[in-house]
Amino acid sequence: MKKFCSQNCGTSPLSILSIQDLHVYYETGRGTTRAVDGVTFDVPEGHVVGLVGESGCGKTTAARAITRVIPKSASIVSGRIIYDGKDLLQLSNRDMAALRWREIAFIPQSAMNSLDPVYRVGSQIIEILRDRGGFDRQRARRRAVELFEMVGLDDKRLRDYPHQFSGGMRQRAAIAFALALEPRLIIADEPVTALDVIVQRQILDTFKDLQERLGLSVILVTHDISVVAFSCDEVVVMYAGQVAEAGPTAAVLAEPVHPYTMGLYNAFPDLQRSAGTLVPIDGNPPDLTLTQTGCRFADRCPFVLDECEREAPSLIQANEGHTAACWRRGEAAALRRQAEEVTTWQRS
Amino acid sequence: MVRVVNRLLHMLFVLWAVATIMFFMFRLMTGNPLAAYIDTNFTLEQQEALLVQFGLDKPLWQQYFIYIGNLLQGELGQSFFYRKPVGEVLMNAFPNTIVLTMGALVVAYLFGIPVGAYLAWKRGTWIEGVGIPTVLATRAAPEFWLGMILLAVFAFNLGWFPSGGANTAGAEFNSEFARFTSVDFLWHLVLPALSLALYLQGLPLLLMRSNMLEVMQEEFVTMARMKGLSEWAIIMRHAARNALLPVVTTFALSIGLSVGGNVVVETVFSWPGLGRLLVGAVASSDFPLAQGAFLLITLVLVSMNFIADLLYHVLDPRVSHGSNN
Amino acid sequence: MAATTDAAPALGPGIYRRKTKTQRVLNALNGMVAVPMRDPFALVGLAIYVVFVLVAIFAPQIAPYDPLEILFADGKLASNIPPLTDDHVLGTTNLGRDIYSQLVFGTRSALIIGLSAAFIVAALGTLVGLLAGYFGGLIDTIMMRIADVALGIPFLPFVIVLAAFLDPSVWNIVLAMALLLWPNTARVVRSQVLTVRERAFIDAARVTGSSTSRIIFQHVAPNILPLSFLYGSIAIGWAILTEASISFLGFGDSNVVSWGVMLQDSFLSQALSRGSYHWFLPPGICIILVVVAGFFISRGYEEILFPKLRD
Numbered sequence: 001m002k003k004f005c006s007q008n009c010g011t012s013p014l015s016i017l018s019i020q021d022l023h024v025y026y027e028t029g030r031g032t033t034r035a036v037d038g039v040t041f042d043v044p045e046g047h048v049v050g051l052v053g054e055s056g057c058g059k060t061t062a063a064r065a066i067t068r069v070i071p072k073s074a075s076i077v078s079g080r081i082i083y084d085g086k087d088l089l090q091l092s093n094r095d096m097a098a099l100r101w102r103e104i105a106f107i108p109q110s111a112m113n114s115l116d117p118v119y120r121v122g123s124q125i126i127e128i129l130r131d132r133g134g135f136d137r138q139r140a141r142r143r144a145v146e147l148f149e150m151v152g153l154d155d156k157r158l159r160d161y162p163h164q165f166s167g168g169m170r171q172r173a174a175i176a177f178a179l180a181l182e183p184r185l186i187i188a189d190e191p192v193t194a195l196d197v198i199v200q201r202q203i204l205d206t207f208k209d210l211q212e213r214l215g216l217s218v219i220l221v222t223h224d225i226s227v228v229a230f231s232c233d234e235v236v237v238m239y240a241g242q243v244a245e246a247g248p249t250a251a252v253l254a255e256p257v258h259p260y261t262m263g264l265y266n267a268f269p270d271l272q273r274s275a276g277t278l279v280p281i282d283g284n285p286p287d288l289t290l291t292q293t294g295c296r297f298a299d300r301c302p303f304v305l306d307e308c309e310r311e312a313p314s315l316i317q318a319n320e321g322h323t324a325a326c327w328r329r330g331e332a333a334a335l336r337r338q339a340e341e342v343t344t345w346q347r348s
Numbered sequence: 349m350v351r352v353v354n355r356l357l358h359m360l361f362v363l364w365a366v367a368t369i370m371f372f373m374f375r376l377m378t379g380n381p382l383a384a385y386i387d388t389n390f391t392l393e394q395q396e397a398l399l400v401q402f403g404l405d406k407p408l409w410q411q412y413f414i415y416i417g418n419l420l421q422g423e424l425g426q427s428f429f430y431r432k433p434v435g436e437v438l439m440n441a442f443p444n445t446i447v448l449t450m451g452a453l454v455v456a457y458l459f460g461i462p463v464g465a466y467l468a469w470k471r472g473t474w475i476e477g478v479g480i481p482t483v484l485a486t487r488a489a490p491e492f493w494l495g496m497i498l499l500a501v502f503a504f505n506l507g508w509f510p511s512g513g514a515n516t517a518g519a520e521f522n523s524e525f526a527r528f529t530s531v532d533f534l535w536h537l538v539l540p541a542l543s544l545a546l547y548l549q550g551l552p553l554l555l556m557r558s559n560m561l562e563v564m565q566e567e568f569v570t571m572a573r574m575k576g577l578s579e580w581a582i583i584m585r586h587a588a589r590n591a592l593l594p595v596v597t598t599f600a601l602s603i604g605l606s607v608g609g610n611v612v613v614e615t616v617f618s619w620p621g622l623g624r625l626l627v628g629a630v631a632s633s634d635f636p637l638a639q640g641a642f643l644l645i646t647l648v649l650v651s652m653n654f655i656a657d658l659l660y661h662v663l664d665p666r667v668s669h670g671s672n673n
Numbered sequence: 674m675a676a677t678t679d680a681a682p683a684l685g686p687g688i689y690r691r692k693t694k695t696q697r698v699l700n701a702l703n704g705m706v707a708v709p710m711r712d713p714f715a716l717v718g719l720a721i722y723v724v725f726v727l728v729a730i731f732a733p734q735i736a737p738y739d740p741l742e743i744l745f746a747d748g749k750l751a752s753n754i755p756p757l758t759d760d761h762v763l764g765t766t767n768l769g770r771d772i773y774s775q776l777v778f779g780t781r782s783a784l785i786i787g788l789s790a791a792f793i794v795a796a797l798g799t800l801v802g803l804l805a806g807y808f809g810g811l812i813d814t815i816m817m818r819i820a821d822v823a824l825g826i827p828f829l830p831f832v833i834v835l836a837a838f839l840d841p842s843v844w845n846i847v848l849a850m851a852l853l854l855w856p857n858t859a860r861v862v863r864s865q866v867l868t869v870r871e872r873a874f875i876d877a878a879r880v881t882g883s884s885t886s887r888i889i890f891q892h893v894a895p896n897i898l899p900l901s902f903l904y905g906s907i908a909i910g911w912a913i914l915t916e917a918s919i920s921f922l923g924f925g926d927s928n929v930v931s932w933g934v935m936l937q938d939s940f941l942s943q944a945l946s947r948g949s950y951h952w953f954l955p956p957g958i959c960i961i962l963v964v965v966a967g968f969f970i971s972r973g974y975e976e977i978l979f980p981k982l983r984d
């Protein structure tokens with residue numbers, strides 16, 4: 001593991017973003033999908049916060065809700081998203097649009113589909129710079145070259161169409177796009193998931209470098225816990241639309257409190273363990289269209305108690321700056337030892 | 349480049365196949381090879397000349413090669429009715445058809461594209477609920493019937509427009525160009541072009557709408573929103589630009605299709621074009637003229653398909669700019 | 674930059690579930706019936722068809738007169754009677770024929786032409802598409818070349834030329850449609866067969882002991898039937914429109930009462946300059962209704978076939 005924490009470790013800077021009890025639901029033919037159902041977390045200024053969880057647990061929905069660009073079928077039901085002292089959910093559409101990209105930029109999962117296929121990549125950067133940044137044509141051009149250099153792309157590539165880029169180059173271009181207007185917060189939704197491991201590392205390195213140099217605050221969405229270990233200061237573990245556990249990366253990964261985090265950590269190979277001990281968590285996440293009274297992880301949890309099924313635990317401090325939603329957070333140390341046994345996760 | 353040659357060969361193949369089918373239809377179905385080219389009212393010398401020119405006394409397979417050879421030289425025989433070479437008769441009518449078709453198509457696309465985009469934007473509102481069935485109704489209406497209504501209302505009832513033809517009888521012009529740009533001609537053009545346009549606008553409209561709806565779902569449109577671009581920039585610069593691509597290629601396709609489909613509208617408005625020529629020739633058993641008109645219409649159709657295909661590949665950078673990797 | 678890959682997202686298990694053959698066919702048929710129930714447009718389309726079919730069946734009972742009979746009133750030719758008179762709802766033609774009766778009997782030829790052309794086009798197109806897609810290779814190439822040629826022939830002019838050589842009859846129109854319009858269906862069916870074939874081979878590799886061809890047909894039937902239906906329902910409208918155009922141009926069978934013949938009759942009898950809207954408006958409206966009904970129904974099918982259009 002490279003490092004758990006960048007330059008701001010130890011101090012506790014002010015939050016640039018604070019999400020409080022956010023609920024985002026989709027109206028579908030089958031009913032209401034509670035994709036984000038009471039999510040709370042903070043992004044300290046200058047930190048990288050990892051948002052992890054299995055596919056379908058609501059990471060993208062939560063991340064996009066921050067920009068308020070969500071599908072027609074989705075609605076932000078309640079909660080607060082405090083950015084720089086203002087609740088984004090209270091802003092007028094106009095004020096919100098003014099804030100987008102200049103303050104909060106986004107790196108999408110699939111950069112291929114996020115670029116307009118009929119315009120050159122360069123002119124799409126220039127469009128942002130001119131339309132949103134007030135650059136004139138010449139300065140916009142120079143800035144585009146500069147941005148491409150920053151992310152390690154040849155500026156000749158500005159003249160290419162998106163389809164002429166490789167997957168890795170597109171992802172680099174997406175980073176350049178995000179940096180264009182020097183935003184304070186970047187939301188990166190699985191920026192490297194579609195790439196092979198070597199390229200993933202190269203791009204994460206570049207990104208991490210830029211983040212430190214520019215002092216950016218970042219929400220990094222991923223379902224890969226090794227990416228978290230590699231590049232995040234804090235981590236928020238989501239399960240079925242809710243936060244299971246959150247805290248400094250070092251603490252959460254070294255001493256996980258929530259059984260789901262323990263299981264998730266087992267499920268991914270990392271540099272210290274050999275791939276042979278890879279243990280998946282049995283079962284599937286619950287259907288988010290159904291309401292559930294108890295803990296949402298109960299039916300997959302090896303440490304389940306009766307009360308888990310009766311009532312959902314709330315997100316409560318377990319250690320310094322480290323919260324978890326688990327009734328047995330007091331016994332975490334003992335559970336961790338059990339969780340290391342493969343047999344714990346195998347069910348009859 | 350390979351692609352262009354490929355499509356060109358393909359086009360020539362289709363043309364050859366249609367010409368061959370026509371050859372057999374006209375030779376075999378008229379009962380007598382002579383009947384297809386020689387009118388008994390022609391003078392004996394004329395009959396003799398045609399006999400030699402088309403090799404009508406030779407075996408069928410030889411006639412076939414003579415026919416193809418003649419076609420390549422644009423030699424289509426003598427019209428029974430007009431007593432003139434078929435090529436000449438066709439060339440008199442062809443410009444009228446082209447002007448009518450292009451005029452109608454331009455109006456149809458200028459109307460259909462923005463309205464289609466607008467209906468996409470108004471998805472789920474009452475405007476869509478009224479608009480879509482209305483457009484479908486214009487697509488379902490026989491074009492000549494639309495023409496009949498316009499004619500009854502605007503020509504006969506209100507008397508605003510002439511009831512037929514391309515020019516007032518007796519009008520004289522220095523050149524074809526002077527004729528096409530004369531007020532008289534344009535006045536005659538309005539009703540037929542309008543009824544055609546009314547029929548044709550449904551295609552670009554519906555296509556534009558469904559493309560817009562599809563493009564609006566694309567990730568790059570969502571990203572444009574995230575970038576805080578104005579709604580206008582998102583719709584016009586990104587969504588519409590992408591949605592327009594396939595619509596533009598259908599313009600070329602539509603030229604080809606409506607040159608053949610114009611037949612009925614030309615008849616309603618006595619428009620002196622190819623279609624009316626074809627109908628007249630068939631009705632009066634003027635076989636060389638019918639064959640010639642048919643082949644010319646086919647030529648337009650097939651070459652417009654070819655152009656549409658090329659256009660699509662020129663306009664789409666994903667194809668015109670190959671991958672660098 | 675080193676070689677990169679755009680890794681495809683891994684498919685979860687259970688995305689493609691296997692069903693039995695009969696289940697599949699039943700599901701497909703069920704889907705066809707269920708569509709109109711779900712889509713209000715399709716429901717309207719179906720209702721229009723039902724009305725027209727009933728009118729066609731009971732035409733002799735519904736129509737007050739023989740559509741071709743020349744009527745007399747008070748010993749005088751009952752010509753050009755205005756609409757909404759006691760005996761003639763839509764008035765009479767200039768030869769003293771009852772327009773309403775003609776309209777009623779016109780449903781018969783419209784439906785006969787529409788349904789037979791639709792059936793032939795859909796059947797022929799499906800057959801060619803199946804063969805081309807299933808056998809591939811030379812057969813595929815030849816059939817697709819023929820399809821190219823058929824699509825290169827201008828439709829209406831071809832029908833006109835054909836009508837000139839054959840006796841005027843509605844069957845010429847059906848014949849011409851069969852000759853020229855099958856390629857659209859064939860192409861779509863073919864590409865469907867090709868995708869299904871891919872899947873079938875994967876299945877065949879998994880389920881040893883069952884032949885590929887059996888599996889193909891197991892997969893093909895439920896995937897192809899709605900497509901054939903879709904193209905059939907579009908062809909109905911086309912056929913009726915074509916009949917109208919051909920009759921209007923004078924190449925139809927004038928002994929048959931059809932909406933196209935009515936329009937030609939009115940056009941040639943100066944109905945336009947006389948302002949006899951009651952004569953030439955109703956046939957056009959009937960054509961629109963039947964063709965639009967076809968559009969509505971096919972729209973319903975499109976939505977299950979290409980669900981992307983729905984949001």
Ligand SMILES: Nc1ncnc2c1ncn2[C@@H]1O[C@H](COP(=O)(O)OP(=O)(O)OP(=O)(O)O)[C@@H](O)[C@H]1O
Nearest residue numbers: 026033035054055056057058059060061071073288
């Ligand atoms: N447009 C939508 N309409 C309806 N439901 C949706 C929509 N998008 C997502 N969902 C549902 O919301 C839930 C959360 O989806 P989301 O995309 O936020 O998950 P995710 O954690 O980002 O997953 P992944 O790792 O696969 O990207 C899922 O159950 C999903 O099915």
Ligand SMILES: [Mg+2]
Nearest residue numbers: 059060061189
């Ligand atoms: Mg996601």
